[in-house]
Amino acid sequence: MHLGVEEPIRECQYNQICTHNSSPMGTPHTKKKKIKRKWQVFQGRNKFYCNGRIMMAKQTGVFYLTMVLILVTSGLFFAFDCPFLASNLTPAIPAIGGVLFIFVMGMLLRASFSDPGVLPRATPEEAADIERQIDTTNGPSGPGYRPPPRTREVLINGQTVKLKYCFTCKIFRPPRASHCSLCDNCVERFDHHCPWVGNCVGRRNYRFFYLFILSLSFLTIFIFAFVITHISIFLDGCTVLEVVVCFFSVWSIVGLSGFHTYLISSNQTTNEDIKGSWSSKRGKGNYNPYSYGNFITNFCAALCGPLPPSLIDRRGFVQPDTPQPAAQTNGTGACPSNQVQSHMCAQDQCIQSTKFVLQAATNPLLHSQTVILGGGTPLQAKTSLGGPCSTLGPSQPSLPSSIPGLSCGGELMALRDSEIHCHHHLHHQHFISPEETPSPPAALPCATHLGHHVHPAQLFDPASQDSLHEDSVRGLVKLSSV
Amino acid sequence: MAETHSLQDLRQAAVASKVFVQRDYTSGTICKFQTKFPAELESRIDKQQFEETIQTLNNLYADAEKLGGRSYLEGCLACLTAYTIFLCMETHYEKVLKKIAKYIQEQNEKIYAPLGLLLTDPIERGLRVVEITIFEDRSIGSR
Numbered sequence A: 001m002h003l004g005v006e007e008p009i010r011e012c013q014y015n016q017i018c019t020h021n022s023s024p025m026g027t028p029h030t031k032k033k034k035i036k037r038k039w040q041v042f043q044g045r046n047k048f049y050c051n052g053r054i055m056m057a058k059q060t061g062v063f064y065l066t067m068v069l070i071l072v073t074s075g076l077f078f079a080f081d082c083p084f085l086a087s088n089l090t091p092a093i094p095a096i097g098g099v100l101f102i103f104v105m106g107m108l109l110r111a112s113f114s115d116p117g118v119l120p121r122a123t124p125e126e127a128a129d130i131e132r133q134i135d136t137t138n139g140p141s142g143p144g145y146r147p148p149p150r151t152r153e154v155l156i157n158g159q160t161v162k163l164k165y166c167f168t169c170k171i172f173r174p175p176r177a178s179h180c181s182l183c184d185n186c187v188e189r190f191d192h193h194c195p196w197v198g199n200c201v202g203r204r205n206y207r208f209f210y211l212f213i214l215s216l217s218f219l220t221i222f223i224f225a226f227v228i229t230h231i232s233i234f235l236d237g238c239t240v241l242e243v244v245v246c247f248f249s250v251w252s253i254v255g256l257s258g259f260h261t262y263l264i265s266s267n268q269t270t271n272e273d274i275k276g277s278w279s280s281k282r283g284k285g286n287y288n289p290y291s292y293g294n295f296i297t298n299f300c301a302a303l304c305g306p307l308p309p310s311l312i313d314r315r316g317f318v319q320p321d322t323p324q325p326a327a328q329t330n331g332t333g334a335c336p337s338n339q340v341q342s343h344m345c346a347q348d349q350c351i352q353s354t355k356f357v358l359q360a361a362t363n364p365l366l367h368s369q370t371v372i373l374g375g376g377t378p379l380q381a382k383t384s385l386g387g388p389c390s391t392l393g394p395s396q397p398s399l400p401s402s403i404p405g406l407s408c409g410g411e412l413m414a415l416r417d418s419e420i421h422c423h424h425h426l427h428h429q430h431f432i433s434p435e436e437t438p439s440p441p442a443a444l445p446c447a448t449h450l451g452h453h454v455h456p457a458q459l460f461d462p463a464s465q466d467s468l469h470e471d472s473v474r475g476l477v478k479l480s481s482v
Numbered sequence B: 001m002a003e004t005h006s007l008q009d010l011r012q013a014a015v016a017s018k019v020f021v022q023r024d025y026t027s028g029t030i031c032k033f034q035t036k037f038p039a040e041l042e043s044r045i046d047k048q049q050f051e052e053t054i055q056t057l058n059n060l061y062a063d064a065e066k067l068g069g070r071s072y073l074e075g076c077l078a079c080l081t082a083y084t085i086f087l088c089m090e091t092h093y094e095k096v097l098k099k100i101a102k103y104i105q106e107q108n109e110k111i112y113a114p115l116g117l118l119l120t121d122p123i124e125r126g127l128r129v130v131e132i133t134i135f136e137d138r139s140i141g142s143r
Helices: A007-019 A029-031 A062-088 A094-111 A124-138 A206-233 A237-264 A270-275 A293-306 A338-362 A378-391 A405-423 A447-451 A461-479 B047-064 B069-080 B092-115
Strands: A046-051 A054-056 A151-156 A159-166 A178-180 A185-187 A193-195 A199-202 B015-022 B117-120 B129-135
Touching: A029 B117, A054 A094, A062 A094, A062 A206, A062 A237, A062 A378, A094 A206, A124 B015, A124 B129, A206 A237, A206 A293, A237 A293, A293 B069, B047 B092, B069 B092, B092 B117
Parallel strands: none
Antiparallel strands: A046 A054, A151 A159, A178 A185, A193 A199, B015 B129, B117 B129
């Protein structure tokens, strides 16, 4: 593979890639910067614990209430009723109660802490590519022209399904996915946002949620029944509290379990049911294209089907945005050198500037930022350009679309309409999220990357840099529109 | 001297553009990519070869998400052990994803890199797209 004459240069070039992050000639940014895990730069409104292992919604107050209610009621049951029941009836009662309780807690924690099926946001290149495709389909839009809502139609098992474009995540949502406005994420097979569980319920944790409410119904009925038995024999203060809690819980939880059993057997999500997406009232030929036909298969698919892994890789490390595959290496040795470094950074710079061109093409609003680069030789300055380059990862907030105000306005109208149709279900306040709340047009891109362009590095002052930036972007936009 | 690119050579080449192969939802929500041949690749790679790669990927993903005796057994076993069994063993889906990663690497090394192309594993893009990076076609060492 290596040819004689070019071998030394090539070897250094390979080595340079290996030592890019750890070389002593590294940029000030790379030196001081710690490698972050992806959860630390996650763009949604989730909270992470245990170094990214646990993922929950932002508001977790109601979840703690759920925990307290279950723990206190069960605790009182085991402490005060079980001794009586075990001695007077059978010791199997606390045993079964114990198993149920552990199962309930396990399923609750699993539903609360796992990733519901969050779809990672589009990379800038993807977003630009989609924008281009949309612009070609819709035709050029001048200022003041409101583009039509971005939808794509797809035929699934004979039903026409509309795929909506998510302005926040910059993707066309897969069928059955929805954007949760509370967590600010698109979630696959979005069911609802459950404040009791402190998380969204989606593709990856629906079975845990269902098993939680099912087992909780059994536990509630179990406790209720035996507490009534106990009261009928011997009245006690604590027992009364348990009766009250259980009485109210039974109606809501059993009702909810029943509702979700119906949903699973017809393979619908809460979202779809509330909107009446597959209801026959909508039209004669309207049916659910995702149903497997019979309720047994639907059940098995929902509860025992394969569990897809998390798409957001929250414990992975943030990589600098380069095109080479992550783990490709042929065991080259270390040979750091100045030239080699600048070459790599130039490539980095080239890649970044391509990205910026694409971003700039989609965003006419240019913010001027001062970028003071280390003066001195162009070589060093190029190197320092590479530093901020490396801070950019897929985590950067994507830029707003070209006519954000107007397109967001259109989406807001749709939002209000769908909100009217949403209502609370039974006694529980599940937040069935309407179509996504569009991100404000003023979503600020990260300040550091805006000062970059392909000109050789110098000390910049804001005014000249701004005009240089605009000129280069205009030129590049022309190129990219060809 | 003109030579075919190897995977390492690609790292020095500049990115000309990226092509995104989108998901195909006509069979429902299962993971499947469109086999339509993108226009930008016409000059670079054989249509047949490209479609074969995508089709193989689709088959692998279908295998991962297949409902059948094996997946039900795995699901039931997991439920009975309160999902602790996944601390010791991998899910079938994860095993298939590893297979896919290996397949993509192999395809890159054998077929795509020599043509100045690079496939990105869809899992790195949240299973939304197959990203194909097109590198500028220039011979190495002529800098």
